[in-house]
Amino acid sequence: QKEVEQDPGPLSVPEGAIVSLNCTYSNSAFQYFMWYRQYSRKGPELLMYTYSSGNKEDGRFTAQVDKSSKYISLFIRDSQPSDSATYLCAMSGNQFYFGTGTSLTVIP
Amino acid sequence: SQTIHQWPATLVQPVGSPLSLECTVEGTSNPNLYWYRQAAGRGLQLLFYSVGIGQISSEVPQNLSASRPQDRQFILSSKKLLLSDSGFYLCAWSPLRQGYYGYTFGSGTRLTVV
Helix, strand or coil, X not given: CCCEEECCCCEEEECCCCEXXXXXXXXXXXXXXXXXXXXXXXXXXXXXXXXXXXXXXXXXXXXEEECCCCEEEEEECCCCHHHXXXXXXXXXXXXXXXXXXXEEEEEC | CCEEEEECCEEEECCCCCEEEEEEEECCCCCEEEEEXXXXXXXXXXXXXXXXXXXXXXXXCCCCEEEEEECCEEEEEECCCCHHHCEEEEEEEECCCCCCCCCEECCCEEEXXX
């Protein structure tokens, strides 16, 4: 079983839609949860960072962590074409793990 | 502020040729440094990490090696490239060994071995 599972997509939505991206994990020792955004042919950039369970909001982006279910989510409200990218979840405890990424396209 | 530089952005090399990719970090001291390879649909694969000058840990045995000659310089090398070495190589740094606070990545090098 992989430490982190992420649906690779691709996901295609119309502009203005609410996007939900998810990851599941198996290691209950993970305490730090991150979302990275990667544009084509660029390095990933840290988008949001959450410690332990709960929600964190930053503009149109909301990160949720449910440690009891070992499930994390990233919600994008009012999605824009500029949100088109690959989104990678990441988490750490004793080690650092990345998901494989979900490719998102927002259609104008 | 901290910045990370990685070059070249694109590289096409023949099979059997040597490789040298360089990464430097500015604005911080004693960073932890990482080399990742990213293949389409397969996520990020950690190749090497370093917690200090001359200290290199290899995660995956392969045709590549890494060196850290200076505190903020990390080099990925190969003596003879294989076709399977093609991919997108990313350098990253973090202020803490376990990367609790996330990594900062360079812009990447797309390597094509022909």
